[in-house]
Amino acid sequence: MNTFGVKLRLTTFGESHGEGIGGVIDGLPSGIKIDLEFIQNELNKRKPGSKFGTSRKESDTIEILSGVFDGFSTGTPIGLLIKNENQKSKDYDNIKDLFRPGHADFTYMQKFGIRDYRGGGRSSARESAIRVAGGALAQIFLNEFNISVESGIYGIGKNYGDLMKADFEFAKKSEIFSLFPNLEAEFKKEILNARNSHDSVGGSVLTIIRNPPVGLGEVLYDKFDARIGAAMMGINAVKAVEIGLGVNSSKTKGSFNNDEINKKGFISNNSGGILGGITNGDDVVIKTHFKPTPSIFLPQNTIDKFGNEVRCELRGRHDPCVAVRGSVVATAMARLIVADMMLLNASSKLENLKKIYI
Amino acid sequence: MNTFGVKLRLTTFGESHGEGIGGVIDGLPSGIKIDLEFIQNELNKRKPGSKFGTSRKESDTIEILSGVFDGFSTGTPIGLLIKNENQKSKDYDNIKDLFRPGHADFTYMQKFGIRDYRGGGRSSARESAIRVAGGALAQIFLNEFNISVESGIYGIGKNYGDLMKADFEFAKKSEIFSLFPNLEAEFKKEILNARNSHDSVGGSVLTIIRNPPVGLGEVLYDKFDARIGAAMMGINAVKAVEIGLGVNSSKTKGSFNNDEINKKGFISNNSGGILGGITNGDDVVIKTHFKPTPSIFLPQNTIDKFGNEVRCELRGRHDPCVAVRGSVVATAMARLIVADMMLLNASSKLENLKKIYI
Amino acid sequence: MNTFGVKLRLTTFGESHGEGIGGVIDGLPSGIKIDLEFIQNELNKRKPGSKFGTSRKESDTIEILSGVFDGFSTGTPIGLLIKNENQKSKDYDNIKDLFRPGHADFTYMQKFGIRDYRGGGRSSARESAIRVAGGALAQIFLNEFNISVESGIYGIGKNYGDLMKADFEFAKKSEIFSLFPNLEAEFKKEILNARNSHDSVGGSVLTIIRNPPVGLGEVLYDKFDARIGAAMMGINAVKAVEIGLGVNSSKTKGSFNNDEINKKGFISNNSGGILGGITNGDDVVIKTHFKPTPSIFLPQNTIDKFGNEVRCELRGRHDPCVAVRGSVVATAMARLIVADMMLLNASSKLENLKKIYI
């Protein structure tokens, strides 16, 4: 339900225009030095405020309420809270009875018979701030093992870069996390064009897990790639997920697609680092595709909750391209998965357990 | 681990060359008339034996060991068993110490320190027969609500059909589940070419869930689309999953991609029937991309478990295009998801519980 | 881990002397009118402050951070927070390196290698305030079905009352939740004697679930009584749980113990309302036995974390009889179980699902 993960679990709560958003990280091993500044920095990457994102101003200041003592994790659950500061719920008065196209308004109303219409309530991407905080905690754990996760934008609208040339160092400095120096201006133009025409635009994100342990992924219904499939598809606005060659692998022959092996390891990485649902030690390569933000300022046809046909004219503050901030969330989800799968895999062999108990 | 689903759960066991494969369906509501013939027919669709698949001969006869009384489900777990009949384990003697490229040999060995090398052991797609049986049981439940699930092949190698013209009635009769009468011959040629050149080829599957209830999908980490992402990516050889417009939605503008609504419902279905992770009542549209079967008969470079570089020359019997039988598995997984999500959603509203308890 | 329940789930966090304690209730159906005053009143019953409990002063004011809109549950997770106000962490400076007998100090240190020694940290019974808040939310749901749960004290030290004469109306008004008017003074004397001799005393609690629906409990490893066994044994200081005749049933013959049935229902209730792990509609009768509070002010032998033998002399503020406030927690756990099991049972029969989906 509102919990992600099996052994390392993130449970979240909160709505866009309520008191705040928060969560609980459960299962983080004890003895990890918790770097609050790192967590806040990660949140700042997702934080609203640039001209390429929503103009809502939120400091997104994270509070850690429990589970840390003398600067170290204690093995007990870590309570997380971010208070909402800049709600403008009045912006939503005119849509409280109608269903915005492309949004969850209709489905929440059908499922629950009631909905918090202010800013999308629970269905708002604002909740993803807590995912980012949880992912940052996972990363602090992964740092102990030299594992890292990076994401960036490789396509906006109809402009796509060559994945082989993705430059993650550049992406870190790019306002829109562009993976390509030469395409950044194009990407920005696409976003601003969409904004200026009161519209929005889709985009695609590349995520790399570097130096993952070999052997992660639980047979046969909690495979590493299945978990990636669930986590990425579950991010707001994502409509497709690929691993390794992805869609293109279906257009190849086995003699091309198979990654041969020599003494140094796998010669190619078409598999995206996963064989039989288990990491093979190579980088895990994930592509995630975001639809355009459903909130646009052009008039649209819809119905209200009484069934009347009405025109929907949105106010409020919205990202013209949700993929940009979505890339930060993709990183967070991948971090949570790697950490969780490491904990799950710890008991896979008798040999491992002997190291611990004997 | 080896369990799929939350309220309707399929747990499976078994290896390609062991005693058999089996499983347990738990949580199926009581009072459903169980049609064993239907289950067997579904299994027959996936059954090996045609010239477009492996030549291994298995009758795949399903035994129901429990949970059914006087022809009806009792609400208790349903034990399932298919005995293996046509193992030729000798075919695998020459690969017992080496890691076949594209297979799970390497990762299972790393994870567990031991592996059943005969036919891939647990990692073999043979396990999917039990998924098909479980999916058939789910379908019997779905029949009570006029919900159906269909899959077919829409692309093999570089030939892709127009999804708007997908003909599921034709697919039912097609030996390779082709969705297009005019492309069936092309598709077959691609497969036979691959086989004749000792190679294999990828393919793409379209799955439609027709007439799903509105409101399925649990906020916020067990969304309907997240579940689809996990289930489809978890099928052997799948490397990409799309919902609705999928990858292409990332290349559109919001004004195009949003599905407007009028009194009759959604005017378009770019969302693939899911908004905010919850079904909106329209058909759920899923695309799943399969890599080429990793078992090919061309020599390949690999290493053995001692780290020596060796040539891998496979024997055995394999599907030249795993997507064909994979489409039957995709249907099964979608059936299991819809049924599970219906059970989970039953308690979403106080109103529903009053219907049951008052 | 830190989550209780399957479909209605309470996840908690927080330590005795940290920022506060909190939690998330997930899965509560939408459309329930949330009575915040009732929740606070339930918390007040458990609140520290009387001469029969600890003298720590906490207002235990509950904040609801999400999941409620216009006074009704929305079906989304309900964030709960109680800030700590009256920590006196200095009281614990002298025990930070030693293991208090009867406490979790030793085991937390062994398990995690680090512990928050202030007031027992996570292992403190203070966490149970959130259980009470969660239980109150469950009760608000149960009110819709006229189901109630009550607990009271039926034994302190060596004084035990006759269960047949348990007076729950009296218990409501009793400062120590005594079920017997004639024994209340004895019970109080036992508690004050223990306190005055710097010691503590055990006690026993009777809990009744009135008017439960028939059919609750999931075969075969999530039976209603198994869930009770886990929940009650998991309350701090509980060492035994009985259902119905409990221990005494093992001393009877079948001809006595079996509850015969006539047209009006079960003639007796030795089973405590549960047959085959499933509620039969009669009152569920639970007995829970609490050990004496391990915190006593008499000197005790123990070791410190370096292995040195030391004398343990406690300061701080403690309940002389943890069973008294524990009875409020027992009620909360029973409420959570009944509500969860009602949600789980909603999909047991095809007939139920037809009421919802057709």
Place this chain on the structure above:
Amino acid sequence: MNTFGVKLRLTTFGESHGEGIGGVIDGLPSGIKIDLEFIQNELNKRKPGSKFGTSRKESDTIEILSGVFDGFSTGTPIGLLIKNENQKSKDYDNIKDLFRPGHADFTYMQKFGIRDYRGGGRSSARESAIRVAGGALAQIFLNEFNISVESGIYGIGKNYGDLMKADFEFAKKSEIFSLFPNLEAEFKKEILNARNSHDSVGGSVLTIIRNPPVGLGEVLYDKFDARIGAAMMGINAVKAVEIGLGVNSSKTKGSFNNDEINKKGFISNNSGGILGGITNGDDVVIKTHFKPTPSIFLPQNTIDKFGNEVRCELRGRHDPCVAVRGSVVATAMARLIVADMMLLNASSKLENLKKIYI
């Protein structure tokens, strides 16, 4: 539902008079030498056939269908099957429409609207044979760490032995697992008296987990004692569970009940080896109380499924004292718990994970 455990999971299926009973053990680490003879021997202890048990004759021959290769566990699920051989379903024809007092007939009918009346169907204690097989697999794992679990009978009817004198070596040889040489004859007499008077009798079981690792038990809702509470209460006919001093601890003072500590460890073991829900390394001591077998041959009042008052006169073959064979099941459940909790605890500390991944 029909799954026990979190990381080591036993899923079972099957009815008393169906094809057989079976299950799946999932999560057993790879690399364990599987001793099939040991498993069969454990099953033989529970097997029906002595004059103190039911006269139903079942060989209870276990088949392992998967998950073992070259004699070692592979880390993949182990399929288990025991075929039923000696069903006499005709014995149940006369009770097919009525509800036997003390049995689950009424509650299954209410919950599911249908029931397999033959031998109690799914609610029969026959299912526990698979628990015993699962427990034996867990024990094979525990043997690697010198952990053992033993159970025996310490009370039948009104005769109770002194727990301090429990003789587990004697119990192993006793036909009724009596823990006391001097009471065995009394216990047998109680059982035969019950049988001869067409009645049944209750009994109490002592279970000891020897040499458990310190640190087992997950805070805060999957404590070791909570798990014991659930598992033991979930065994057919169990109505009470105690840990350590149990019920009696509620009658003591803290100064008596607390276990003081010196350099050698805990000086006493009133806690039964568990503090704060976590094992402290001392023996875990569990008492489990079984009601008399509900199947008795004396006429009883009941109703049929149409609501008519009828006399219930049972035929069939039944244990006069279910505690005897129940003690074997208690051992099995404790084994499963220790193994599962060891796997879960493996990732509690960063230090443990470094041993595995660095």
